[in-house]
Amino acid sequence: MATQEKDKKLEIINFVSETNDSGLINAIHEFLQDFTRHGDFWEDLSDNEKTKIEEGLEDIREGRITPHEEVKEKYGL
Known part of the structure; x- marks a missing residue:
């Protein structure tokens, strides 16, 4: 895995762990659920x-x- 990709992952983890915005957390959670449920939109x-x-x-x-x-x-x- 490229260093840039690892850095992006860590940045996302840090951002989410430090936020207190429940709306944002819920939106990210919903996005991840939809993404993993549907996978690639192309198939839909x-x-x-x-x-x-x-x-x-x-x-x-x-x-x-x-x-x-x-x-x-x-x-x-």
Whole structure:
């Protein structure tokens, strides 16, 4: 395991052990339960959703994108 990863783990452990924010502790706990229960979100997606994501990633790789600022300007945002 890389040193950076170990440092991150220790930082998380220290942060959680030092906080008194029960809302934060509950949110972290809930996140961890959901994450371990569901694992990789990819497995929860339908085949159609996976296909659309892959198509979007291919569009990005091929440069078929429109910059955010251009879209905002086009729609007056």
